[in-house]
Amino acid sequence: MWIELLGWLGQPDYWVAVLRIATPLIFGTLGVLLCERAGVLNLGIEGIMVIGAFTGWLAVHAGAGLWTGVLIAALCGAAFGALHALLTVLLGLSQHVSGLGVTLLGISLSSYAYRLSFPQVSTPPTIVPFAPMDGLGIPVLAQQTPLTLLALLAVPLLAYLLQRTPLGLALRMVGESPASAEGQGLSVLGLRCGAVIAGSALMGVAGSFLTLSAFNAFYFNMVNGRGWICVALVVFAGWRPGKALLGALLFAFCDTLQLRLQQGGHAAVPYQVYLMLPYLLSILALVVMARRAQYPQALMQPYRRGER
Amino acid sequence: MTATGAPVLRLRGIGKRFGPVIANADISLELARGEVLALLGENGAGKSTLVSILFGHYRADSGSIEAFGQPLPPGDPAAALAAGIGMVHQHFTLADNLTVLENILIGTEPLWQPFSRRRAALARIHDTAARFGLAVDPAARVARLSVGEKQRVEILKALYRGARVLILDEPTAVLTPQESSALFATLKELVAEGLSIIFISHKLDEVLAVSDRVAVLRGGRLVAERAVAETSKAELATLMVGREVKLPQRALSVPGPLRLRLRGVRVDGHGAQPRLDGVDLEVHGGEIVAIAGVSGNGQAALAELLCGLCAASAGRVELDGRPLPADPAALLALGVGRIPEDRTGIGTIGDLPVWQNAILERWRSPRFSRWGLLRRGAARAFTQQLVAAGDVRLGSIEQPARGLSGGNLQKLVLGRALDGEPGLIIAQQPSWGLDIGAVAAVHERLLAARARGAALLLISEDLDEVFALADRIAVMSHGQLGPARPGAEWTLASLGLAMAGARHDAA
Numbered sequence: 125m126w127i128e129l130l131g132w133l134g135q136p137d138y139w140v141a142v143l144r145i146a147t148p149l150i151f152g153t154l155g156v157l158l159c160e161r162a163g164v165l166n167l168g169i170e171g172i173m174v175i176g177a178f179t180g181w182l183a184v185h186a187g188a189g190l191w192t193g194v195l196i197a198a199l200c201g202a203a204f205g206a207l208h209a210l211l212t213v214l215l216g217l218s219q220h221v222s223g224l225g226v227t228l229l230g231i232s233l234s235s236y237a238y239r240l241s242f243p244q245v246s247t248p249p250t251i252v253p254f255a256p257m258d259g260l261g262i263p264v265l266a267q268q269t270p271l272t273l274l275a276l277l278a279v280p281l282l283a284y285l286l287q288r289t290p291l292g293l294a295l296r297m298v299g300e301s302p303a304s305a306e307g308q309g310l311s312v313l314g315l316r317c318g319a320v321i322a323g324s325a326l327m328g329v330a331g332s333f334l335t336l337s338a339f340n341a342f343y344f345n346m347v348n349g350r351g352w353i354c355v356a357l358v359v360f361a362g363w364r365p366g367k368a369l370l371g372a373l374l375f376a377f378c379d380t381l382q383l384r385l386q387q388g389g390h391a392a393v394p395y396q397v398y399l400m401l402p403y404l405l406s407i408l409a410l411v412v413m414a415r416r417a418q419y420p421q422a423l424m425q426p427y428r429r430g431e432r
Numbered sequence: 433m434t435a436t437g438a439p440v441l442r443l444r445g446i447g448k449r450f451g452p453v454i455a456n457a458d459i460s461l462e463l464a465r466g467e468v469l470a471l472l473g474e475n476g477a478g479k480s481t482l483v484s485i486l487f488g489h490y491r492a493d494s495g496s497i498e499a500f501g502q503p504l505p506p507g508d509p510a511a512a513l514a515a516g517i518g519m520v521h522q523h524f525t526l527a528d529n530l531t532v533l534e535n536i537l538i539g540t541e542p543l544w545q546p547f548s549r550r551r552a553a554l555a556r557i558h559d560t561a562a563r564f565g566l567a568v569d570p571a572a573r574v575a576r577l578s579v580g581e582k583q584r585v586e587i588l589k590a591l592y593r594g595a596r597v598l599i600l601d602e603p604t605a606v607l608t609p610q611e612s613s614a615l616f617a618t619l620k621e622l623v624a625e626g627l628s629i630i631f632i633s634h635k636l637d638e639v640l641a642v643s644d645r646v647a648v649l650r651g652g653r654l655v656a657e658r659a660v661a662e663t664s665k666a667e668l669a670t671l672m673v674g675r676e677v678k679l680p681q682r683a684l685s686v687p688g689p690l691r692l693r694l695r696g697v698r699v700d701g702h703g704a705q706p707r708l709d710g711v712d713l714e715v716h717g718g719e720i721v722a723i724a725g726v727s728g729n730g731q732a733a734l735a736e737l738l739c740g741l742c743a744a745s746a747g748r749v750e751l752d753g754r755p756l757p758a759d760p761a762a763l764l765a766l767g768v769g770r771i772p773e774d775r776t777g778i779g780t781i782g783d784l785p786v787w788q789n790a791i792l793e794r795w796r797s798p799r800f801s802r803w804g805l806l807r808r809g810a811a812r813a814f815t816q817q818l819v820a821a822g823d824v825r826l827g828s829i830e831q832p833a834r835g836l837s838g839g840n841l842q843k844l845v846l847g848r849a850l851d852g853e854p855g856l857i858i859a860q861q862p863s864w865g866l867d868i869g870a871v872a873a874v875h876e877r878l879l880a881a882r883a884r885g886a887a888l889l890l891i892s893e894d895l896d897e898v899f900a901l902a903d904r905i906a907v908m909s910h911g912q913l914g915p916a917r918p919g920a921e922w923t924l925a926s927l928g929l930a931m932a933g934a935r936h937d938a939a
Contacts, residue, residue, distance in 0.1 A: 288548055290541040293530075297538050300527035307525050308539025309510035418529050 132384055140267045141383070144338060146376035147268070148173070148330040150275040152354035153361065153368040154282050155201075155326030161286060161363055162319030163299035163422040167223025168208045169327045170351030171230020172201045176331025178234040181342045182241065184251045194271070194332050201328020202321045204230055209320040213313055216426030227351070235344060248341040269337040271329070276369075278326070283365040295319055299420035302427040312427050327351070353406065360410050362417045374409065378402035438501065440465050440597055440628050441486075441517075446495035448481055454652045455481040456492070461647055461654065463597065468619065468629045470639040470660075472672055473649035474867030475838065479632050482649070483599050486630075487519045488512040499597070518590025522601040524582050528575035532568055533557065536589045553592075560591050564621045579726070580611035587618065598622065599630045604638055608726055609895065609928035616642050634672070634867065635896070636665045650674055673868055680876040682901065683883060688717030691856050691887035692738075692756075697747035699733045707733035711747070711913045713889075713906065717855070720878070720888040721916050722902030724895060726931050730911035731891045732773075735860045738889065739763065739770045751856060764793050769854035769881075771845055773861040773891075775838070779845045782834030786826060787815040789833045790848055822847035823873065839870030846877055857881055860891045875901060895927060907931055 132138045152169055159166040166172075180197030184190055204226055211222040242249060254269035265273065286292035294315055297305040302312040330350075335342050353375060361367035382398040441463040448456040456478045463469050473479045484490045486497060491507035498504065499515040512519075526535045537553055557570050566584045574582060583603060590598055600619075604612045619629055619642055633639050639646055640660055648656045648671040656671045692715040699708040708730050715721045725731055736742045737749065743758035750756060757763055763770075770793075772778040780789045791800050791811045800811050815829045822843040826836055833841065842862070849857065859878060863871040878901060882888055892898050898905055899919060906916035907930035914930055 290537075290545050290548055291543050293534055293538055293548070294543060296530060296534075297527055300529050301525065304525035304527060304535075305538065307509060309513065310539055310543075421527070421529060 128388065129381075132381075136264055136267075138380060138384070139264045141380045142373060142376045143264060143268055143272055144376075145379050146372045147272045147275045148333045148338070148350055149354055149357065149372035149375060150279065150369060151326050151330035151333065152351060153357045153372055154275075154278055154365060155323040155330065156354050156358045157361070157363055157365060157368055158282065158295075158323035158326065159205075159320050160358055160423055161299045161420055162295045162316045163302065163420055163425065163427070164209070164212055164316055164320050165219040165223060165355075165424050166205070166208060166320060166323060166327075167220060167355065168204060168226030168230065168324065169223075169354055170347060170349070171227035172204045172324050172327040173230075173331035173334075173347045173351050174234045175204055175230045176201045176328030177335045177346060178238060178331075178342055180328075180332030181251060181335035182237075184336060185249060190254055190336055193336055194329055197328040197332030197336075198325040199328070201331070202325040205321040205324020205327075206317070208324065209317040212426065213316040213320065216428055219424050219426075238342060238344075248343060250340045251336070253335075253340045254337045271333050271337050274329075275333075279365050279369045286365070296420070299422055302422050302425075306427075316427070327354075330354075353403075356406055356410055359414045359417060360406070362413065363420060371409070375402055375406055378405045438465075439463055440500055442498040443482075443486070444496050444498075446482065446485060446497070447493050448485060448490060449493055456485070457652045459495070459649075459652075459654045461657075463628050463630065465628055466623050466626050467645065468623055468631055468643040470643035470646045471630060471632045471649065472634065472636075472639055472646050472668060474634060474672060474869070475865065476867070477649040477672075478652040479649055480601065481652075483519065483601065483630065483632065486512070487517060487599065513593055513595075516594055516596035517599065518587075518593060518595025518597065519599045520583065520586040520590060520601065520603060522603075522605060524586055526574045526582055526585060528573070530574060531570065532572050532574060532577070532585050533570040535574055535585060536570070536592050540593065557588065557592060561588060563625070564591065564618055566591075566618060578611075579606045580608070580614065583607070583611075583615065584618075591622075595627070597628045597630070599632070601632045602634075603631070604633070604635065606727075608931050609924050610932055612638065636668050639668070640665060648672055669868065680872055680879055680900075682879060685718045685882060685903070687719045687903070688885050688887075691715055691717050691752055692889065693748075693750045693753075695748045695750075697737070697744045697749055699737055699742060700745045701733070705911065706745075707911055708737070708744075708913075709911045711911075713913060713916065715856070715887040715889050717885045717887050718882060719903040720882055720890055720901050722890040722892060722898040722905045722919075723908050723913065724892065724898045724905055724927055724931060725908035727893050729908050729931075730913075731860070731893075731908055733911070734908070734913075735773065735858060735891055738768070738858045739772070740768075761796070767852065767854045767856065769849035769852075769857040769886075771849050771857070771859040771862050773864065775841050775845050776834070780833045780841060783832055785830045786819075786833050786836070786844065787812050787829040790815040790818050790829075790844065793848060794851075818844065818847040818851065822877075839866045839873075842866060842870065842874060846874060850877060850881055853881075853884065853886070855886055857886055857888045858891070859888060861893065862890070863892075863894065863897055871897075895924065898927075 152173060156166055156169055176197035179200040180193040183196040184193040208222055208226050211217045212219045254271060256267045256269060258266055260266040286296060294305060294310050298312050298315045306312050331347060334346055357368055357371040357375065360371045379402045382401045385398045386395045439462040443459060443461045446456050446459040459482060471479045481490065485492045488507055488509040488511060496503060499517060504515055505511045533554065536557060541548060554570055561567060566588050568581055568584050603615060607615060623629060631643055643660055646658050646660060646663065646668060647654060648668065650672060694711050694713040697708055697711040698706050701707040723731060723734065737744060740758055740760040740763035751766060776782060791814065795801055795806065800807050812829060819829060824840045824843045826840060862878065863874045866874065878888060890901055902919050904916040905919050905922050907914045907927065909931060
């Protein structure tokens with residue numbers, strides 16, 4: 125079995141799969157990270173990813189270009205982010221409850237709209253998804269779609285934004301000590317709303333990757349807990365984009381392994397055990413990493429002006 | 433330090449009400465260049481409101497402010513910052529997880545600028561720090577800094593923004609004596625450079641030590657302005673309170689039998705460092721032993737241990753020769769009175785009415801409950817008696833405890849703890865945040881308990897309080913406790929050294 129494993133790792137195919145599985149996780153994790161750095165937990169991610177997957181695909185199915193589909197997914201994600209921001213930032217309601225509400229709303233609204241649009245189909249209608257970037261000339265990456273490249277570029281971009289620009293500093297300050305930010309003339313509510321909306325747009329893009337790149341159709345349950353994995357990956361990453369990329373790749377690595385093990389037909393172990401593997405490993409990694417993590421200190425604390 | 437030229441700040445007829453409460457009434461003040469003006473007053477006298485108006489946190493109902501000859505738009509902190517007014521709050525407004533540099537830089541650059549000029553900022557910070565002797569490492573995370581260093585960062589932050597007027601809100605409340613002297617030295621440097629300083633305090637000694645002029649507020653009004661050279665501690669105290677304050681006097685007392693005894697006590701924390709390590713302590717009846725120290729050196733662990741909230745991992749804790757149970761209910765039954773540091777968080781339950789708070793420690797006794805039902809009549813009668821005896825001022829005993837002022841809440845907690853004449857009293861920061869009048873009342877009651885033979889352990893960061901009350905003083909540092917020596921053997925300087933972590937035998 126170990127020899128078999130080493131054989132897999134030598135195949136570019138294996139790494140192609142890792143990167144493909146990691147892409148939505150990278151987008152989603154960056155989205156959660158952005159929200160949480162500004163002090164807002166966004167459990168709406170699961171539903172927002174479904175919304176992104178559905179609306180992006182629907183737009184393309186209706187005749188729009190692929191990139192327009194991605195844009196629409198981002199905008200719809202942003203709209204649900206605005207709802208979450210309204211409830212948690214402006215009204216100061218519980219971030220857990222609001223986030224779960226957004227998730228339930230996103231999932232059920234997508235199902236409803238899908239049933240309305242396609243009342244009588246037995247097989248899901250398909251679109252022509254993004255093609256691999258054959259001309260790129262870099263092995264493994266050349267077999268990915270442009271969305272994967274975008275995800276990989278987004279990591280250093282977000283890191284630079286957070287660590288090296290005044291806006292990033294302001295966002296982090298709002299997540300650490302909103303009263304200090306207010307004292308320096310910054311708008312805490314504005315910054316938090318902006319972060320939640322932008323982060324949710326990224327989650328929408330994460331969802332659209334599933335229907336516009338990984339697959340070519342929309343299925344119910346296709347997000348299948350990826351959003352929750354992103355929330356865990358952010359803790360694992362200690363709220364750092366670079367480590368978030370690492371975490372997403374690690375999870376994708378385990379997920380790929382699990383798929384190969386299933387296909388390898390080691391019948392001695394029920395395949396459900398392999399299915400559990402990445403989740404077990406991610407819990408393990410979380411236990412090791414999260415104990416040392418520095419939480420944004422104002423995470424999940426609503427801010428109201430004039431209160432101390 | 434002579435004040436010269438036109439005033440840098442001019443307040444005219446400032447008035448502010450919060451509902452029926454008059455916070456400020458017709459206050460007019462001037463601040464000269466290179467002057468330290470102390471704003472003296474009790475809690476609730478209107479000091480904080482006044483500087484909040486000055487800094488733009490609040491908008492005054494009446495009156496106007498001029499800074500450097502220009503009218504200052506009301507209710508706009510950004511305008512105050514731009515006019516060169518900097519504020520150092522009592523509770524620091526720093527983000528612990530960010531670096532010193534980031535905390536100073538925040539808000540100084542345009543938000544949408546795609547880069548940050550860190551190198552230039554570092555150079556300016558080094559410059560300013562060197563000029564005023566405010567040494568800090570800009571790359572350090574704020575969480576790693578000491579309280580004194582954090583305050584330096586706050587001052588640096590104000591100076592970085594080009595402050596010419598610095599407002600310091602109770603700056604020494606959190607400092608050791610040595611850190612306070614360092615702060616005063618910095619203030620002198622600042623004033624020599626032509627800055628002006630407003631210094632808020634209720635500590636008379638330091639007001640006399642650092643300021644040129646004192647403005648005394650009482651009940652929202654400016655009751656007096658004095659040059660420091662022409663006033664005295666006694667006069668200021670009288671002006672501040674509005675009547676003569678009789679500070680309670682400590683009568684001689686002969687220590688009675690040994691009540692509390694700790695031998696080699698150790699309390700483990702979450703990290704590798706124990707919270708308490710090898711602590712020996714003895715407290716006799718009829719004496720007050722004070723534990724002094726900078727907060728966070730193990731006082732909390734000691735208080736938790738003696739209040740039954742945690743157990744010792746090694747060593748012995750004995751009350752009257754028997755092991756002290758690590759169980760609050762059993763402890764109360766043995767007659768231990770507890771005055772917790774955090775009177776709103778641990779001491780009382782804000783949403784419950786005053787009478788329920790009054791019986792919190794005793795509601796299970798047959799006196800207040802029978803057949804599983806509260807005896808509300810008995811509880812209310814008890815509370816009325818507590819309120820009358822302790823001079824707790826409130827609307828009704830049915831009102832939620834959170835509506836009580838700090839002083840009245842503390843009187844309630846005190847009355848509850850001292851009811852039943854406990855043989856051992858653990859008082860943690862009993863006068864923290866109270867004004868002179870309330871402090872005197874608290875001290876009087878603690879001294880009365882001592883006079884009737886109770887053993888008192890006072891855990892306090894307020895050295896005035898420690899010297900005023902304690903028969904013996906021990907210093908806690910890094911979880912270890914020095915020997916308890918008679919109060920007269922300590923000086924402010926030796927106490928400060930011990931608090932800063934020097935070996936106690938060198939002190």
